[in-house]
Amino acid sequence: MSENRHVAVLMGGWSAEREVSMVSGAAVTRALQKAGYQPTPIDVQRDMGSWLTRLFPRPxxxxxxxxxxxxxxxxxxxxxxxxxxxxTHSGLLASALAMDKPMAKKMxxxxxxKVAEDIIVxxxxxxxxxxxxRPYVVKPINEGSSVGVYIIRESNNDNPFENDPWPFGETVMAEAxxxxRELTVAVMGDRALGVTEILTDHEFYDYDAKYADxxxxxxxxxxxPDSVAEEAMRLAVLAHETLGCRGVSRADFRYDGTHLTILEVNTQPGMTPTSLVPEQAAQAGISFPDLVGWMVENAEYDG
Incomplete structure (x- = not known):
């Protein structure tokens, strides 16, 4: 990289995950400063392009x-x-594919x-x-962080969609x-960093379980078992490569004691020091400033 160490940090935005993004962006900004960069945090609005073109020096x-x-x-x-x-992170096509749950599952x-049975309804x-x-899961086709996810169990007597508005589009995915057990694997470049098991007292690993203290x-x-961990890491790298991801991603799996089934690949995983990817990086001997520094050094664009 040149002597220019200016990095623009995009955070916030207007999605359902704005608050989480602000936390990630603030943590990344501090880590980049420790790594010797000059970060400019930007709370993204719809004029983001004009903001970026006005920054000096050019990031x-x-x-x-x-x-x-x-x-x-x-x-x-x-x-x-x-x-x-x-x-940082994946390019246009890989990002779009990972966010489109039906298409990602086909790939x-x-x-x-292995993927779960599903139907678009x-x-x-x-x-x-x-x-x-029953039981089955209902989830938006293109949201992250378990936003809008419901589990329909045998004991559910009422339909959660009968009275509640559904703000996530005309169609949703119903999935077996x-x-x-919930397992997750971070991929950094072409290697998996490790396997984490996620435990929660919630009904499932929902938005509050992810982000509430x-x-x-x-x-x-x-x-x-080592053999299961090795297979989870192999599948995470394979999923990363199948979608054409680059940089850092995270693959989530269910493990029933026999089979590993992929749930999704997250191309923009949470980036606070206690988030899943930085935790695995730390376990592998990579500090948070070193992790974000590597991501900047390996940043790319298409075209």
Whole structure:
């Protein structure tokens, strides 16, 4: 990298994950300062392009700490490609594919990675009856951080969509509920960093379990057989490569004692010192400032 150490940190935005993004962006800004960069944090609004073109000196890279729609679905990535500014994490196509749950699952299945049975339905379909045997999960097609996820169990007597508005589009994914342990694997470049088991007292690893204090506990490394850990890491790298990801990603799995089933790949995982990816990096001997520094040094743009 040149002597220019100016890095723009994109955070906030207007998705359902704005608050989480602000926390990630603030932590990244502090870590970049410790790593010897000159970061400029930007609370992203819809005039982000004009903001970036006015910065002086021109940023040598953008650290994308946005979460959710518009920040990790290829939209911001496309703008940065047009501006020819290198940015962290995956490019436009991989970001869009990972955010589109049905398409990502098709690609995983074609690559030989086990996925859960699913069907795409409308709100009217859900009101008319169960599209899958209970229990099953209902989730938005293109949201992250478990936003808008419901578990429909045998004991549910009422339909959660009967009276509540559904702000996540015309169609949703109904997916077979997978019992078992929640495992996650961070991928950095072309290698997996380790395996974490996520424990929670919530019904599942929902938004509050992810981000509320005490909502979840992380066991790193996960207390699983070495053969299972090695297979989880192999599948995480395969999923990363299948989507065409670059930089850092995180793959989430269910493990039922026999099979590993992928849930999703997150191309913009949380980036606070206690988030899952930095925890695994620390376990692998990589400090948080070194991690964000590596991500900046490996920033790219397409085009």
């Amino acid at each position: 040598v890279a953008v650290f994308n700490a946005l979460h959710g729609r518009f920040g990790e679905d290829g939209c911001v990535q496309g703008l940065l490609d047009i501006l020819a500014i290198p940015y 995983f299945a074609q690559a030989g990675i 409308t709100r009217d379909d859900l009101l008319a009856g169960d599209p899958l045997p 509920f997978l019992p078992g 005490g909502g979840s506990r992380h066991v790193v490394p996960a207390d699983i």
